[in-house]
Amino acid sequence: MSYLPIQHVLKTLPVGTEVTIKGWVRTKRESKNAVFIALNDGSTIHTIQAVAETGQLPEDTLKLITTGACLAVTGLLVESQGAGQAVEVKIASIQIYGPADPDKYPLQPKRHSLEFLREIAHLRPRTNTFSAVLRIRHALAFAVHKYFNDNGFYYLNTPIITASDAEGAGEMFRVTTLDAIKPPLNEEGKVDYSQDFFGRETNLTVSGQLEGELGAMALGKIYTFGPTFRAENSNTTRHLAEFWMIEPEMAFFELEDNMNLAEDFVKTVIRYALQNCADDLAFLDNRLKEEEKTKKKEEQSDMGLLDKLQFVISNEFVRLTYTDAIDILVNSKPAKKGQFQYEVSWGVDLQSEHERYLVEKHFKKPVILTNYPREIKAFYMKQDEESNAAPGPTVRAMDVLFPGIGEIIGGSQREDNYDKLVARMQEVGIEPEALWWYLDTRRFGSAPHAGFGLGFERLVLFVTGMGNIRDVIPFPRAPKTAEF
């Protein structure tokens, strides 16, 4: 290929090589004797410095070399005189591909706010922070595929458009080709979806799990990794209307196997990022440290970004039941002092503050909670035998809790008993007929099986240390936000 990435030049080429490098100008600096141009092509966080003698470049060329302009520079790779780089390019010739008018180009060599950069999401990958985030996002995605491939899982593309609305995981987007103003109506005055593209009402999927289970009950171990959608009108730093989910499902896995897999999976993927994104992570670690310094002492975090990642991969996750966790929380200092915003007692859904207390204060380790109350979990989770330890019925759920973020993985062993599953669906108001195909896996060759879900952006948020989920996906989708 005719294009030589700067990462390759910096890492592998010996001094004395004649090179042509191509990239975008980050900065231009002129001294008495020379012009220094820092070029970046996105292959790495680092720039390469190209140097010309003063007077060497024609004035009208020099004028076009401004931040954001795209150049090809040919010259000799030489040892750098300056600090911070081993090599630089002694410019022999320059070709200007495309200038960037400094009066109009929005990305100038200064610190831009993340809010401003969100408005120019089409250009923000040209900044250090976003290019680092996107390269790490790539590495994490690849690590996910590699992990499952190495471990005998098959990638299953579950449908994006679905007629199944029984999952109850959240509000859905309608997908339609009917006339927007005057849709055809049936005799009852309702929309006649039999005339819609798919002959029925369809929505964007909120989860590939139910179809994933169909795959697992045939192929053994499968995983999904694709977009999912929630039409929830919540403008927070933790929610997107469109996000990517990873959902493995495994035949013959019980709760214990599921926990082992989740822990090994998330550790392996984070270890991969540490090994393959050292420069980008060092940059973000430093960025976060600078940000922390601007905070009040008591709001500063004890752990830096790299510390936090090491914390996860080097600790064995603590495993305990929801019931035991409630005991700990009820007897905790913050509970006794009334410092929790939400009160805690057996049966409530844990809030992020409770989860973080367990991870960050009590155990100082990542935590897996299991055997949650049935009433706060989904219908498809396997019901536990009655036990004296819990004050009410529980299911074989597991949530993996991380520092800073709370729940990062949610999963369970699935109910494999047809009668129990149907009874539970009826209790929570789901028509068994609507999920006839799901129930068929329990009618024909049912087996113990389990799985979990991981929101990919949550993982990227954790690994990059960014504060807003809209900054870890290239083009975020949220209420009133669908530009680009």
Place this chain on the structure above:
Amino acid sequence: MSYLPIQHVLKTLPVGTEVTIKGWVRTKRESKNAVFIALNDGSTIHTIQAVAETGQLPEDTLKLITTGACLAVTGLLVESQGAGQAVEVKIASIQIYGPADPDKYPLQPKRHSLEFLREIAHLRPRTNTFSAVLRIRHALAFAVHKYFNDNGFYYLNTPIITASDAEGAGEMFRVTTLDAIKPPLNEEGKVDYSQDFFGRETNLTVSGQLEGELGAMALGKIYTFGPTFRAENSNTTRHLAEFWMIEPEMAFFELEDNMNLAEDFVKTVIRYALQNCADDLAFLDNRLKEEEKTKKKEEQSDMGLLDKLQFVISNEFVRLTYTDAIDILVNSKPAKKGQFQYEVSWGVDLQSEHERYLVEKHFKKPVILTNYPREIKAFYMKQDEESNAAPGPTVRAMDVLFPGIGEIIGGSQREDNYDKLVARMQEVGIEPEALWWYLDTRRFGSAPHAGFGLGFERLVLFVTGMGNIRDVIPFPRAPKTAEF
């Protein structure tokens, strides 16, 4: 993990090992002295045989061991007496996880039609054909990610829900949360999309390319691999309403680099499947040979499935211009004998019959056609300098043509000149304002760049030799089809 895949047992465990295998019964056969149970768990196309002596298993257990039932079998791995397998399991104990009532279970040990299996897409991965197709689909997807990762590309998740409707690649699905019967109207009596979830009209993406270009103009080399959608009411064996696309975009790549990449990419991915899916491909090769035998002699294909894959990876792709290809086609036997269904002359879009003639009859090699007439290609393709060789204006497009399938990859160098791009948009009726963000990459630091698109299901279709695209995706979406 507690679950030992059958693939692992067959490939690596020595005779004499005590094993517990889990899987679904494919067949049960009883001889005078023994019962033979063939078990499959989806990890491989092969079954493992479990053997019990006659009378060893209680009658009521034996009755439940029918096709589709799920079992765990514990016993000693021994050399097999039968033909076709090296080892089998001498049953010590059996646990039945879930029976499959033979009067109700739709998958019986006989040949089912693909049409019938499409109606039970939730169960068809339990058949040999579909499990082979899905394992190959997985291997191809992994090979795609591996190829791009190995070659310095970054995976970019372009948006699924998009407000941009200017791409013109096809009919779109509307995404909305407005009231289905009485949407809010504005003063002009049109739907007031400012009240919709995203504050504007939104659709499902038809291509990630335009956003992909934004990524390439920052990160250098990117690729997308995600779902795309077409709301076209065409019920064919080649079209889906929801399918997965792979779209690499590369800064600093020109047409020649783009061709080199496309050829290397598709060969590498197919080679990966040949190396990693030998058993599944052998099964499908054989399946296709059996199918061919049922056809009339003159309709039988010269090449088997494996032959066709070898044909692609072992031949250098022929590269020629559209203009030269038209010359060849106009002077071809079928054109002179009037055997083409569609007439061919400079300026027409080539039909599959023309593409296949070039590949299968004329060159007997995969072909890359370049420099197509501007009028039949998309607005974003880079315009060629005028040339005497072509009778009209051309663009730096390239299509890769394969045997049996015709076009498998379509791409181009992209127009990087702002003025030419705007002029072309206006000519074809696209508002430049609607794509302001796309044009910004040509305003600020523009550079030569190129990319292409590959419909993933087309690739899976080619590699598996299946005849209908609905049979290479787990849950196909097509007009009036959105079950599961």
